[in-house]
Amino acid sequence: MVAPKKARQDALASKLPIQVSGYTVLPLTLPPLSSFPKKTTHYLYLRPHAPKVPDEETPKSLFLVNFPIDATEDNLRKLFSREVLGGSRVKSVIFEDLRDAGNARKKLMNELRELEEESLGPKKGQGKKRKRRGQPEEEDSARQQDGSEGLNLGDTEGELPTVWDREILRSGSSAVVVFVDKISADAALKAARRIAKKGEEVIWRGEGEALGLRRYQNHHELSHPPKHTLQSSVNSYLAAFSRVESLRTQIAKRNFGVPDEDGFVTVSKGGRSGVASMARAEKTKERHEERTEKRVGDGFYRFQLREERKKREGELVRKFEEDRERVEKMRKSGKRRKVEM
Template sequence: MSKVPHEVKDYVALPVTIQSKALGKDVKHYIYIKASEPDVPDPDSPRSLFLVNIPVTTTEAQLRHLFATQLSGGHVERVQFAGQHGTASTSSSALIVTTKPAAKEAPTTLGKRKRPTQTTPADIEAKLSSYTLPSTVPSTFHATGSTATAIFLDRTSRDQILRACRKAAKSSKPLIWAAGLAADKIPPLGTSRYEAERRLTFPPRADLLALANDFMSTYSELEAARARESAKRRAEPDEDGFVTVTRGSKGVVKSDEAEAIKAKAKEKQDKAGLQNFYKWQMREKRREEQGALLRQFDEEKRRVREMRERRGGVVPER
C-alpha cells in the first residue's frame, strides 16, 4: 500500500481515525486543508481555512472539537458547508425559529418620556418568514468529497491551526474523530437515526399549537401595522398641500371580499339611476302603480265581504 503524502500541492493531508461500530474497526480518513483563497475574496478570507473531503456526517460541533481539543486550540467563529450561505449556522434540532424581542428600555424619571418605536410592516413580514415547521431530519449528510470553510476569530488563530495540521500530518499520533465529544453532539446513525427521524415526524401537539398561535399573533400585528400605515398615508397632504377626506377603514384592513361587495353595490346603484330616464319608463311605472292599487282595493273588498258572511250579515250588491 502506497504511503499518502503529507501535503498535496497547497493542501495538508490531515489523517483522522473514525471509529465505526457497524464495521467493528477503525477507518482512517484524510481531510485536505489549506488557507482559503477564493476567486472573489471577502473580508473573512484571510482568517479562513478551506477543507476538502470532510466525513459525510460532519457537523460544526465536530470540527470545533477537532480544532480546539486535538490540535492547537484555535477558536472557530463559524463553519460554512458547501451550499450553505449566510453567516449564521442553523441547527436541525430547533423546533421553532423566532425573532428575539427587543430589549426594553429602563424607565427614567427625568426628562421627556420617549414613545415606544412602532414596528414597521416590513419588519413584521421578515419575522413571519422566519417561522418554520419542526424539522423531521435528525442530521444532514454530506456528499462524498464535500467541502467546508472554517472561519476563525483572527488570522493568527488560522495560521496556528494550519501549523498544527502540518505537524499532525507528519507525526504518527492518531487524531480520533469526535473523541470525547458529548453524545448529543454526535449525529445518530443506523437504527438510532431512523428512530430519531420517526420521533421528529410526530412533534408534540403543544409545540405545534404554540407555533400556530405565535404565527397568528404576528399576522394580526402585521394587519394592525398596515392599517396604521394606510391611515398615515391618507392624512399626509399632497403636492398642493391638500388632504383628501375619506371615510377610512376604522383600523381594519379592507379585504378583497369587501372591495367586491362595494363594487357590486355601486354597479346596482348605477343601474337604478337610469330607470326613470325616459318618458315611456315613467308611464309604465305609473301604470304599474295604479294596477297595484286596484289589486289591493279588490283584495280589501273581498276580505270585508268574507268577514260579514261569517258574522251573518247581509252584503249589499253593487
C-alpha cells in the same frame, strides 16, 4: 497522537499529494467497524478563508472542503482542540448546506421589525437590504445569523419543532470554520500541513447524538411532536403574521395619496378598503379577460373566418410534413422498429 511508523510508510508509499488546488490535505483515519472492518482514510481540505468581500472574521477563518457526513460543529471543535492539530479553539462553524429551517420565521420577524419602525417614523427612501449577488453562500448564511438577534419573539418561538436531533451533511460539503483568533487559525493550518507531510495519523471521531436505528427512532418521535407544542408555535407565528398584515395595511393607508421625497405619488388601489388581497386581484383580472373575449368572439369578423380556414389548410400541410420528418428521423436514427422475429 503520533502515528505508528507503518501508517506513515503507507502514506509515503502511496505518494498522496499533500496539496490539491491550493488546499492542504488533512488525512483523517476512520476506525474500522464491525460491519465494514477496513481501516479507511478520509481527506479534509483546508485553506485560509478568502471571500470576495472580506470582513473582520475573515483572517480568523479557514475554509474547509470535504467533511465527513457526520461532522458537526461540536465534533469539529473537538477535532481542532486536539494537540496534534495545534490545540486551536473554534468559535463557530458555518456549514454550506445549512437547511433553511426557520427561515420563514426569521423573514417574518425582520419584516415585522421594519414595519414597526416604519409605522413609527416616516418612510425612509431606502428599500430593504438587497441581497448581493455572486457572493459565496457561507457569507449569506453568516449574515442571516447575525440578523436574527434582538427580536420581540423568543429565539425559537413560532418556529416549527426540529425533527432531527442530528443533521447529516451532504457528502463532500464545505464550511467556514471561524477560530477565536488569527493565531489559532494559522496554528491549525500549520499543523495540518505537518500531518500531511509526515503522514501522521489523526483519528476521526464522529461523536454526537446517536446514529443508526436510534437516530431514525428519535426522528420519528420528533416529527410527531405533542399537540400543545405545535399549537403554541403555530399560534405565535400566526399572531406575528397578522400583526405584520395589519401594520402593512396601516402604512399603506397612511401613504395613500401622499407624495414621497421626490414628489411622486404611488398609485395603489383600495385606499379606503385596504390593500387588495391577491385573490381579489386575480379574480378581477380573470373577469376582465373574459369580457374582452366575449366582445370580440370567434367568427365575428369575416377576416377571422378566412384566417381560420387558411390556418386549417396550413395545418394539414404542416402535419404531413411533420409526420414525414418524424418517420424520416426514425429511419435515419437507425432505431426504426423492425418486425419482431
